[in-house]
Amino acid sequence: LISRGFATSTYLNSIKHVTVVGGGLMGSGIAQVAAQSGHNVTLVDLNEQVLQKSKGSIEKSLQRVAKKLYKDQEAEAKKFITESVSRISVSSDLKDVVKKTDLVVEAIVEKMEVKHKLFSEIDPVAPESTIFASNTSSLSITEIASVTKRKDRFAGLHFFNPVPVMKLVEVIRIPDTSDATYNQVMEWSKAIGKTPITCKDTPGFVVNRLLVPLLCEAVRMMERGDATAKDIDIAMKLGAGYPMGPLELADYVGHDTTLSIVEGWHKKFPDNPLFEPMKSMKELVQQGKLGVKSGEGYYKYTK
Numbered sequence: 244l245i246s247r248g249f250a251t252s253t254y255l256n257s258i259k260h261v262t263v264v265g266g267g268l269m270g271s272g273i274a275q276v277a278a279q280s281g282h283n284v285t286l287v288d289l290n291e292q293v294l295q296k297s298k299g300s301i302e303k304s305l306q307r308v309a310k311k312l313y314k315d316q317e318a319e320a321k322k323f324i325t326e327s328v329s330r331i332s333v334s335s336d337l338k339d340v341v342k343k344t345d346l347v348v349e350a351i352v353e354k355m356e357v358k359h360k361l362f363s364e365i366d367p368v369a370p371e372s373t374i375f376a377s378n379t380s381s382l383s384i385t386e387i388a389s390v391t392k393r394k395d396r397f398a399g400l401h402f403f404n405p406v407p408v409m410k411l412v413e414v415i416r417i418p419d420t421s422d423a424t425y426n427q428v429m430e431w432s433k434a435i436g437k438t439p440i441t442c443k444d445t446p447g448f449v450v451n452r453l454l455v456p457l458l459c460e461a462v463r464m465m466e467r468g469d470a471t472a473k474d475i476d477i478a479m480k481l482g483a484g485y486p487m488g489p490l491e492l493a494d495y496v497g498h499d500t501t502l503s504i505v506e507g508w509h510k511k512f513p514d515n516p517l518f519e520p521m522k523s524m525k526e527l528v529q530q531g532k533l534g535v536k537s538g539e540g541y542y543k544y545t546k
């Protein structure tokens with residue numbers, strides 16, 4: 244694994260067992276990358292059915308990774324898949340799982356009160372040395388951590404969808420995060436094959452703070468009738484070298500997600516015109532046209 248770039252020589256290997264809470268889109272991806280880089284992982288969800296589904300989707304995704312890593316070496320590919328799968332267990336008993344774990348990565352619903360309940364329940368049960376992290380996209384890490392007595396062992400670990408493919412992880416340091424915790428999560432991020440960057444606990448961190456306003460500006464440009472959705476997308480792909488146009492990307496992200504981020508920022512910063520919710524996006528969400536996942540957004544999709 245080390246020779247395949249999954250680990251760095253400086254990795255102290257202090258994080259051996261990882262608990263990933265939330266077996267949805269992000270949690271299953273995080274569990275997969277941790278397992279395929281040699282960590283033991285327990286994936287926790289309230290819902291048994293979700294856990295079974297996650298196991299299936301992780302195995303399929305591992306097959307794709309193995310195909311790339313071990314092209315014609317069938318036996319090696321099989322070994323990689325079997326070993327990675329064997330490192331993942333599933334559970335719906337979070338309090339029991341965290342009794343023996345080095346890192347908890349939370350990837351549950353994006354609601355402050357639900358995250359507060361989770362962290363305040365596991366804080367007294369988890370070992371002193373266990374680090375807590377949240378994968379939240381839009382909530383304040385400082386506020387999430389406030390219900391625990393381990394703010395020095397708390398950080399944000401913000402992954403990108405699809406987790407097995409996207410190389411970046413944003414490591415969010417809150418004012419209380421200790422150097423030791425920060426160094427451990429940075430090293431762990433490298434050990435799972437990602438490139439970490441550091442950011443303060445500011446709305447949208449780096450990527451979304453820059454990307455979301457771009458998507459919004461593209462939507463506003465189309466609403467004004469300055470150019471069509473298609474031409475805006477072609478322009479940004481061929482003129483700015485973007486792999487996807489902003490409206491295509493907005494459809495991919497999902498308009499419910501983007502709108503809820505923009506509305507949250509608008510509430511906090513009502514004077515910033517970049518955060519003003521867009522009329523056409525509100526209408527799409529009201530009509531259930533959420534983008535690629537619902538079959539229609541600014542474009543139409545056929546399965």
Ligand code: NAI
Nearest residue numbers: 265266267268269288289293350351352353378379380404
């Ligand atoms: P999802 O809806 O696919 O998965 C959430 C899972 O959490 C569900 O399976 C649900 O059953 C489970 N869950 C809810 N409450 C729970 C609890 N108390 N204990 C255990 N499991 C619980 O959501 P998704 O998209 O994976 O997002 C999860 C988190 O990751 C959110 O905080 C989101 O902001 C963040 N995120 C999402 C990204 C995305 O592109 N979807 C990108 C980066 C971060």
